Amino acid sequence: MLRHHRSARALTALAAAVTVGATGCAGTSSSGQPAAAPTAVGTSCDKYGDIKLTVGMSEAGETIANEFKKQVESFQQANPNVTVDLQIKDWASSANTIKLVMSGNNPPDVMQGNSGWAINGALWKAGLLLNLDAYAKAFGWNDKFHESALTVNKFTTDGKVLGEGSLVAVPPAIQYVGVFYNEAVLKKIGIDDVSSLDSKEAFLGALDKAKEAGVTPVMLGDSEKWPALHNLSLLNGWYVAPEQINNWALNREGSTYDDEGHLKASTDFRAWMQKGYFNSDALATSFTDATNRFGRGEAAFFVTGTWALGDVRKSLGDDAGFMLFPAGESGKHAAVGGYSLPFSISAKTKYPDCAAAFVDYVTASDEAVKAQIAAGRPSATKEGVNAQIDDPLLKQMVTEYQRLTSENGLFTWEDWPTPTMLTFQGSEAQRLLSGEITPKQYNEAVQQNWADYMETRS
Amino acid sequence: MPYLLILPGFVFYALFVLVPIVDTVRLSFLEWDGLSPQVFVGLDNYVQVLSDPNTWTSLRVSLVFVLFSCLLPVAAALLLVGVIARTKIRGLSFFRFVFFLPYTIALAVVAIAWRWLYAQDGSLNAIIRAVFGEEFVRPFLGDADLALPALGIVGLWATFGFVVVMLLSGTQHIQKELYEAARMDGAGPVREFFTVTLPGIRHELRVSLVMTLTLALRVFDLPLMATQGGPGYATTTPSLQMYRDVFINGQIGPGSAIAVLLTIVIFVGVALVNRLVRSE
Structure with missing residues (x-):
């Protein structure tokens, strides 16, 4: 009977192991400091040769995802040396995995996170997001976007205040x-x-x-x-x-x-x-x-x-x-x-200029303004609400938006x-x-x- | 020399089982969001977890799962096996196959299938609507009182077959002469069950209890896929709470503390089963 007793104990241990083991893979600690801002930056992908740019996308709705795929296509056409590896997740599963993904050794170059403390705040504090200030200057984002669109995506260098400091993400749409x-x-x-x-x-x-x-x-x-x-x-x-x-x-x-x-x-x-x-x-x-x-x-x-x-x-x-x-x-x-889930760049990216060029392309370019309208919402740029809109429902939405902002609501x-x-x-x-x-x-x-x-x- | 032979296996075991266990225990003493530097906080996480009413709610949820996917299936299977063991049934292997089938399906898949069954416009409600009328239709998984028993029934469905097959395999090696002897001594079916069948399947009973008990206490995929632990916390199990803390809320310390505590609970539960269902 001793034998059975042992097997019972083994069962106990196994059961325990399965439970405890579940959290053992929670990633590794990182530097814990917001990354230093790059200074000399470029605005194109040309200098990298043939590269693969990994992009994570996580917004709700099929229409938005489909339009985004088209944007990716045309970005690739404009930059033949770049292949975009697009990973689309729904918002709920993205929110559950994004911190693991971004703190891993091989994070996507561009990622759609979320403003606020839960995701972008945590990633910024841990030094996993690239400081975009230099790119904002290079691409003229400060002029292209409404101030509020960028403000909500800023954090201070000490990671304590939201709404001031360095730009860490850029939103595609209102x-x-x-x-x-x-x-x-x-x-x-x-x-x-x-x-x-x-x-x-x-x-x-x-x-x-x-x-x-x-x-x-x-x-x-x-x-x-x-x-x-x-x-x-x-x-x-x-x-x-x-x-x-x-x-x-x-x-x-x-x-x-x-x-x-x-x-x-x-x-x-x-x-x-x-x-x-x-x-x-x-x-x-x-x-x-x-x-x-x-x-x-x-x-x-x-x-x-x-x-x-x-x-x-x-x-x-x-x-x-x-x-x-x-x-x-x-x-x-x-x-x-306010603004839709904003795009950030991983601090670990090997192609920061190209990643920034991609973010610019999908959020601030003329093509982006049109693409967002096709996806059913105005882009977050100043041009966004002035874009040519044929769809009556979308027109209604934009008109209502202007009414809302005029009432400061x-x-x-x-x-x-x-x-x-x-x-x-x-x-x-x-x-x-x-x-x-x-x-x-x-x-x-x-x-x-x-x-x-x-x-x-x- | 024999230890040398188990070395390759042991290395894997250590790497993928022992190291994560030790690491989880270590994490449970830290304040860490998974990204920033780690800070040692001693027992703070345990104090926090044990004083959080949600922990106790989730333990209660677990106990309901123990009832539905451990105690009830084992009791029902014992009854069934008690009947089957003393008679000869044709096509037994077919029934074994049918009973066992649910257990082979991943719980995540089971959860999604039952979500459809339980939906407002799902099959179950269609039957209820036809038999009792519209006012008895319920959004089972969206009702704070019904969601937990509804998921419990899914657990019952998923584990019952496993227990039946386990116990049936136990009856295979009971000598038929024992039943004849019992009958000659004038034992009825009940007496027969307690003197012949039950002692004969003790080992299998114990293994069934241990397996289903651990499954019930650490159940995770079923509530995650079916209800996300909702409505509110009505179906949030400790494992789900742990997952939410560790992977979503960036509360690795408290999450790990839950894992450690849950393991202790499982240890105690299994030890209890081993005591109650002794082999001798």
Whole structure:
């Protein structure tokens, strides 16, 4: 019987080994210092000979990815000595692997990360991203882009402040959250004039009408734990001033999430779920499924980012419409947004000039302006909103964007302030929607996460 | 000399099993985001993990998984095997094949298939809609109360066949004469099960319990693919929590501490099983 005893012990050890071994591959430590800025830089790939440039791309939506592939093609044609190895991942899986990928020995030369502390902040602090200041000068990015497009992608050299210091990433496009609607469905529930919905009361009235007609008012797919947050952000915009939200997202001392305005928003958010304004299986539906279901006419509205525009247009055709989230109590429109996931260059790249030329090509060139329009959004450059646009849905979106910025209503993504905020809010928001925690508890928890991080920074 | 022979194998074992284990223990004492310099913080990570209510929630989730993918399948399989062992069934190898099939499918694939089954417009809800009506339709994986039992049932489905086949193989070497002898002594089916079948399959029972217990305690791919641990934390297992800390949140220290603690829990669990189901 001794034999069996031993085998049991071996089993125990094996089981343990499998568990503990799981984290043993978490990468290696790096210098821990932001990389020094290159000084003498060029703007072309010519000097490198035949090379392979590896590019990671991770934006939501099929249309955007397809247009990006075309940009890569034409970049290769313009630079015959360069072969681009393009790796496309969806946003969720990219976010899970990007730090491992960038800290590995063979990171992509160009990578689409994310502004804020969770990804670009962490990579910058660890010295894994190239300082782009010299390239900004060489390519004239400071003139080509709106100041805000670059500001949100700057970090100080000590890695402590976001929004000032050195440029670490360049965004390809404008992106903000608004309301897609299905005109055919709205007609069916008795709404002929969509422009009449541009107030909080009218909009809520439309949601009620949809519900009475047995149509899902707002399609939500939050199984990946991020899309719901954008809906909540818009509700925050009803009750909290954009500057206040920005202050909080940019870690300004004295800001808080735990106040009356945010409480009203969280309370509304929970109520929307309870009242059936969202589809009842919102927490089990993926973002892609939600996009498809809205595209099949299963809901009146789809509140999400402009990144869904291409996919929505493709499935709904002329029935697709886009509008700003209606104005709240202040009478002014407000929406969360800014710029799409920005491109960075690995500090380990052997071809920095070529990588920069690629980033310039896909974000700032004339071709980029056109390509972004084809992808369903204006580029982040000043030229972006002036570009020739034939698509009516996109025109609507750009017009609405100009209205939004003229009212100074744009505020930044609320997952920026701490490295864990996105996953934290993602789970807590689901608990709020499920009724496991109260709106007040949600706000307190989020503020606690913020305050804890502020403490570690000081 | 014999040790020399195991050397090549041992080198691999050390490199890919022992080194990562030791390294994980080391990481659990550090404050590290995976990128910046490492700072030694002693037991801080353990204090943080143990005082985090989410840790205890995830342990509770694990225990539910133990119920569904260890205790229930073993109990059900014992019942089934108890019946099968005393009779002769034609085509037994076919049934063995069918029972075992789910276990051969990667849990990630299983998770995606069941996601469809559980969807609002999936097959399960179609049946419910047809039989009970619209108001009983539920988004199983999106419901904070139902998601965990729903995933538990997937675990049951995935492990049951394995346990059945394990236990059945145990019955193969029970001598049929023992059943005859028991019957002659006037034993009924229940008595027969406890005096003949159960002692005969002890080793297999123990191995089944150990395998399914460890699987249940460290289950990761199923909740990751089916629910991402949601809604909220309703299906977040310790492994998923560890993964999130290490790979997404850049909290390598606390994540590693969870790994170490989970290993201890598994050790204790397995030791307990070994004590309860002794070979003698």
